[in-house]
Amino acid sequence: xxxxxxxxxxxxxxxxxxxxxxxxxxxxxxxxxxxxxFGDFLENILPANPHCFTxxxxxxxxxxxxxxxxxKRGTPSxxxxxxxxxxxxxxxxxxxxxxDSALDRVVEYFKGASAGSDVGRRLLLLLGPPSGGKSxxxxxxxxxxxxxxxxxxxxxxxxxxxxxxxxxLNLIPTSMRAQFRETYSVDIVGEMSPHSQARLDDExxxxxxxxxxxxxxxxxxxxxxxxxxxxxxxxxxxxxDLVGSVDLSKVAEVxxxxxxxxxxxxxxxxxxxxxxxxxxEILKVKREFLYLLLTLTQEKNVKVSRFPLIHLxxxxxxxxxxxxxxxxLQEKENEALLDRMVIIxxxxxxxxxxxxxxxxxxxxxxxxxxxxxxxxxxxKLASVFAILTRLDKPEREGLxxxxxxxxxxxxxxxxxxxxxVPKLHAECPDEGLSGVSPRFVINAISNxxxxxxxxxxxxxxxxxxxxxxxxxxxxxxxxxxKLWVDFLVIARKDFYNRWVKEDVHRALFASxxxxxxxxxxxxxxxxEAALDNRTLTDPITGEDRDADERFLRSVEDKIKIxxxxxxxFRQEVVRKAMVAFKAGEKFTLDSHSRLHEAIEQYLFxxxxxxxxxxxxxxxxxxxxxxxxSAVQDRLVQEYGYDQHxxxxxxxxxTTLLSQE
Numbered sequence: 001x002x003x004x005x006x007x008x009x010x011x012x013x014x015x016x017x018x019x020x021x022x023x024x025x026x027x028x029x030x031x032x033x034x035x036x037x038f039g040d041f042l043e044n045i046l047p048a049n050p051h052c053f054t055x056x057x058x059x060x061x062x063x064x065x066x067x068x069x070x071x072k073r074g075t076p077s078x079x080x081x082x083x084x085x086x087x088x089x090x091x092x093x094x095x096x097x098x099x100d101s102a103l104d105r106v107v108e109y110f111k112g113a114s115a116g117s118d119v120g121r122r123l124l125l126l127l128g129p130p131s132g133g134k135s136x137x138x139x140x141x142x143x144x145x146x147x148x149x150x151x152x153x154x155x156x157x158x159x160x161x162x163x164x165x166x167x168x169l170n171l172i173p174t175s176m177r178a179q180f181r182e183t184y185s186v187d188i189v190g191e192m193s194p195h196s197q198a199r200l201d202d203e204x205x206x207x208x209x210x211x212x213x214x215x216x217x218x219x220x221x222x223x224x225x226x227x228x229x230x231x232x233x234x235x236x237x238x239x240x241d242l243v244g245s246v247d248l249s250k251v252a253e254v255x256x257x258x259x260x261x262x263x264x265x266x267x268x269x270x271x272x273x274x275x276x277x278x279x280x281e282i283l284k285v286k287r288e289f290l291y292l293l294l295t296l297t298q299e300k301n302v303k304v305s306r307f308p309l310i311h312l313x314x315x316x317x318x319x320x321x322x323x324x325x326x327x328x329l330q331e332k333e334n335e336a337l338l339d340r341m342v343i344i345x346x347x348x349x350x351x352x353x354x355x356x357x358x359x360x361x362x363x364x365x366x367x368x369x370x371x372x373x374x375x376x377x378x379x380k381l382a383s384v385f386a387i388l389t390r391l392d393k394p395e396r397e398g399l400x401x402x403x404x405x406x407x408x409x410x411x412x413x414x415x416x417x418x419x420x421v422p423k424l425h426a427e428c429p430d431e432g433l434s435g436v437s438p439r440f441v442i443n444a445i446s447n448x449x450x451x452x453x454x455x456x457x458x459x460x461x462x463x464x465x466x467x468x469x470x471x472x473x474x475x476x477x478x479x480x481x482k483l484w485v486d487f488l489v490i491a492r493k494d495f496y497n498r499w500v501k502e503d504v505h506r507a508l509f510a511s512x513x514x515x516x517x518x519x520x521x522x523x524x525x526x527x528e529a530a531l532d533n534r535t536l537t538d539p540i541t542g543e544d545r546d547a548d549e550r551f552l553r554s555v556e557d558k559i560k561i562x563x564x565x566x567x568x569f570r571q572e573v574v575r576k577a578m579v580a581f582k583a584g585e586k587f588t589l590d591s592h593s594r595l596h597e598a599i600e601q602y603l604f605x606x607x608x609x610x611x612x613x614x615x616x617x618x619x620x621x622x623x624x625x626x627x628x629s630a631v632q633d634r635l636v637q638e639y640g641y642d643q644h645x646x647x648x649x650x651x652x653x654t655t656l657l658s659q660e
Contacts (some may be wrong), residue, residue: 039209050184058113064148098349126319128346131437134319149218160212163265164273171208194260225275227268282318347432355383376640388487390435392428402494412594444469456644507634558601
């Protein structure tokens with residue numbers, strides 16, 4: 001009998017799950033394709049939900065954001081209700097990390113525009129450094145729009161054959177729109193395009209009730225409701241790329257250049273009608289392009305030769321980099337244009353765990369990393385370096401870059417609390433708009449992997465790869481290179497040294513977690529006795545004694561709690577312990593990050609001599625060799641190392657201990 005290996009069973013299960021999900025996706029997205037006359041549309045489609053068919057592009061996009069949260073991220077409770085309130089930002093949170101403030105402002109823009117505020121008459125401009133997430137944000141919007149248009153909530157209907165995919169309701173004469181509003185309680189905003197007007201007159205003799213209508217699905221590839229414009233050479237760019245031009249091949253057929261059928265309706269603004277137009281590097285285009293786009297945003301129409309105003313309803317989302325924006329600001333005549341834009345800064349993230357998530361996503365998609373093992377701190381350490389390059393030097397006394405970085409990551413720092421973070425952000429509003437990009441870091445790591453024959457990359461090798469990339473970068477001057485290399489040193493000394501020592505320490509002492517928890521409970525007992533001025537009973541002698549102040553201070557010294565600050569620190573610890581107790585939870589090391597760090601350091605100091613002895617023996621005896629091997633195996637099995645990186649970590653810690 002053939003036995004299938006466990007790994008093959010797992011692979012088969014994953015494949016079956018994917019096929020099942022794919023089948024479900026196909027069935028749920030098999031939207032009905034409807035065609036009929038305008039009369040059929042009024043009778044069979046419109047009455048079900050008139051509001052859905054009179055939505056502006058901004059309303060449609062905001063509804064899409066709300067739908068995405070409801071369908072993709074709402075967690076049903078046992079009674080069938082969602083346990084999570086709608087958060088339209090959820091479209092972005094699985095792909096874009098650490099830029100919540102910018103995402104909130106984007107959602108606010110669509111919410112305000114959807115409600116009919118004046119913000120809907122402003123062009124949305126995303127401003128930020130390269131590789132900061134601007135393009136990814138727009139791509140997410142476009143893909144979600146495509147998916148939403150296949151749902152019943154997002155159903156769109158258009159005049160068949162219209163290059164503008166215009167609403168069928170544009171057929172209703174102006175004189176009858178008041179009656180339409182009384183009948184369906186919604187307003188019609190929009191006029192027929194010259195193209196559809198010509199068809200109505202020539203093909204249907206003005207009988208708009210027989211004009212064909214069809215359901216359409218937004219698609220960037222098919223140029224339906226989603227358009228994209230990227231300027232190449234601004235000096236040769238032709239505005240026809242946006243609004244079209246006379247099609248000479250059709251002039252011969254219709255005999256008149258002024259006939260709408262002789263016009264090429266292939267411009268990007270027509271493709272984006274009813275949906276969204278993405279303008280890439282918008283500030284590189286000629287000023288006439290900008291005036292056309294801003295007029296389109298504000299007035300909902302464009303003017304081209306030979307035709308009256310053409311009504312278009314679409315959301316324009318543009319993005320550009322800081323260099324182009326600063327150049328644009330220097331020209332005084334651009335001030336009026338800036339007033340007609342909503343500018344949202346999209347900076348790099350300043351939270352190193354979020355930056356590490358970006359790297360993890362990029363690494364998971366890169367073939368070069370597929371068969372390479374990264375030690376557990378490679379991406380975190382690279383992200384620490386990246387954030388250091390983006391931070392402004394603190395001016396507050398006692399605050400350095402390392403502390404600032406920890407605070408922005410939600411960690412405690414000596415002398416400061418998380419309550420200081422909003423103030424620090426307010427003091428440096430442009431922080432994150434410069435510095436190293438995620439692409440720079442990933443390229444450096446890729447180069448290190450390409451040059452190495454080993455299928456493993458350690459944190460130290462990654463730092464050397466970054467150093468090499470910095471020194472060989474022709475764009476940087478010597479001062480900037482020196483500064484960034486100094487940041488690599490800070491990342492190693494203030495972060496990696498602590499992380500790797502903790503890993504080795506825990507791996508050496510298998511009972512670390514139990515010991516640490518026991519030490520935590522002892523600390524709590526001693527603190528409560530000290531604060532209450534009561535005695536404790538010695539478990540060995542049975543005699544009453546005062547709180548062990550020496551022990552308390554030896555723990556607190558590890559995280560530099562001053563003698564004057566010990567009371568407030570102890571009261572904070574007891575408060576958190578009481579909160580956990582009242583909630584029926586156990587107070588653990590994870591309940592207080594700074595105390596966690598203090599106890600780890602305390603245990604580490606207690607075991608330092610043993611660790612040095614085991615890891616530094618030049619010719620270890622059998623017992624020491626077994627201990628070393630056990631530590632390596634534990635690093636591999638429980639802490640995310642492989643044999644190569646575990647050995648390097650042990651060697652590195654040995655070096656650190658010999659220097660102390």
